[in-house]
């Protein structure tokens with residue numbers, strides 16, 4: 001995926017343009033190997049968790065460098081217009097895919113800004129093939145892009161996004177989340193998932 005002009009002819013807002021001081025992202029040495037499925041980071045995550053009946057159940061896979069591929073199949077519960085995916089749901093799929101990139105950096109980060117271009121309607125039962133990559137890092141700021149295609153990984157583009165993630169401390173979740181969910185996630189017997197729920201450096 002090219003980062004040169006990830007939005008085609010539509011310019012992103014200046015907040016999504018890396019500053020001249022930005023540096024290329026560095027893949028963590030312990031990042032999952034290219035091709036490896038990441039699995040859900042949190043059972044109740046709307047994007048990837050198996051515990052959300054109407055969630056996206058998005059499956060993300062590590063790519064080369066700091067990139068991710070993911071698939072999400074649009075279900076009837078995801079409609080906006082009759083028979084078509086809701087735009088907010090498509091943005092959620094992009095957000096989830098982009099968020100997964102931070103696991104390859106082993107950085108805890110949350111979405112600060114996310115801009116989406118909706119290029120084609122996405123019918124129910126369609127599988128969206130997503131690709132995302134980190135373009136640059138500047139201090140706490142992580143600049144990323146994503147694209148979603150239909151019909152196959154090389155099919156026509158349906159959605160595109162550019163995002164700015166902001167690195168946070170694990171306290172961000174502990175201070176702001178509900179204690180019962182924090183406790184449940186901390187108690188997850190799957191150690192990798194427990195770590196990834198908060199993207200804590202292992």
Ligand SMILES: CCCCCCCCCCCC(=O)SCCNC(=O)CCNC(=O)[C@H](O)C(C)(C)COP(=O)(O)OP(=O)(O)OC[C@H]1O[C@@H](n2cnc3c(N)ncnc32)[C@H](O)[C@@H]1OP(=O)(O)O
Pocket residue numbers: 015038041047095096099100101102103104109110111112113140141164166168196199
């Ligand atoms: C595999 C693992 C799975 C794990 C994957 C997990 C996937 C989960 C789903 C996907 C991810 C999500 O949806 S996360 C959930 C959605 N996002 C959130 O809830 C975040 C809510 N917002 C916040 O908590 C806050 O605003 C923060 C943390 C983003 C920033 O607050 P802060 O820490 O006080 O930092 P602050 O000083 O304000 O900002 C730091 C720098 O970033 C800039 N900045 C901050 N926000 C913005 C913004 N919206 N647009 C432009 N720039 C911004 C500031 O100008 C500043 O630049 P400068 O002055 O330094 O130049």
